[in-house]
Amino acid sequence: QQQVKQSPQSLIVQKGGISIINCAYENTAFDYFPWYQQFPGKGPALLIAIRPDVSEKKEGRFTISFNKSAKQFSLHIMDSQPGDSATYFCAARGGDYKLSFGAGTTVTVRA
Amino acid sequence: KAGVTQTPRYLIKTRGQQVTLSCSPISGHRSVSWYQQTPGQGLQFLFEYFSETQRNKGNFPGRFSGRQFSNSRSEMNVSTLELGDSALYLCASSLSADQPQHFGDGTRLSIL
Numbered sequence: 001q002q003q004v005k006q007s008p009q010s011l012i013v014q015k016g017g018i019s020i021i022n023c024a025y026e027n028t029a030f031d032y033f034p035w036y037q038q039f040p041g042k043g044p045a046l047l048i049a050i051r052p053d054v055s056e057k058k059e060g061r062f063t064i065s066f067n068k069s070a071k072q073f074s075l076h077i078m079d080s081q082p083g084d085s086a087t088y089f090c091a092a093r094g095g096d097y098k099l100s101f102g103a104g105t106t107v108t109v110r111a
Numbered sequence: 112k113a114g115v116t117q118t119p120r121y122l123i124k125t126r127g128q129q130v131t132l133s134c135s136p137i138s139g140h141r142s143v144s145w146y147q148q149t150p151g152q153g154l155q156f157l158f159e160y161f162s163e164t165q166r167n168k169g170n171f172p173g174r175f176s177g178r179q180f181s182n183s184r185s186e187m188n189v190s191t192l193e194l195g196d197s198a199l200y201l202c203a204s205s206l207s208a209d210q211p212q213h214f215g216d217g218t219r220l221s222i223l
Binding site: 041089100 | 146
């Protein structure tokens with residue numbers, strides 16, 4: 001059973017547009033929520049992460065929004081570029097320190 | 112600083128064989144975790160090691176095992192390989208279990 005539900009499965013955005021990926025979780029023991037970016041033939045690379053005591057975190061063009069009461073968090077990619085075309089995974093971790101991943105979102109940025 | 116190194120990058124085996132995969136963590140990282148990635152099941156946690164001790168195990172059969180050495184390098188072993196074991200096996204390391212995990216590029220295992 002997937003502990004973290006991620007949507008959409010894929011999205012296409014024009015260059016300069018905003019990509020939004022949503023994730024939801026049930027386990028209230030989760031206390032760390034990272035996002036990973038994966039290119040074909042490569043392992044996932046840590047992009048940005050947030051803890052539940054913060055509602056928003058921004059790093060460059062990437063922003064995480066976190067809604068603790070709704071048990072939801074999302075990734076916003078601003079000014080999307082062709083080089084952002086990749087698969088993005090949300091994840092969550094609790095006291096057992098193992099990461100539970102969403103199913104992934106394939107983002108395609110059209111030039 | 113060198114990243115997480117996994118060897119070999121590709122492996123082809125037949126059913127019933129066994130395989131050993133290797134992971135060298137980032138220098139100074141003591142926690143090593145293993146994940147299996149498949150198109151159908153996504154990324155699934157296998158196990159985590161810290162200071163040569165397995166502290167967590169995912170829902171995988173006993174055919175999947177691992178170990179960690181005193182230099183934090185880790186190996187994963189799969190015995191009696193099945194077709195369904197075909198996957199990308201990823202290793203991630205972190206300074207400690209509560210720190211961010213950094214992944215290697217994985218070992219692509221194909222079972223014929």
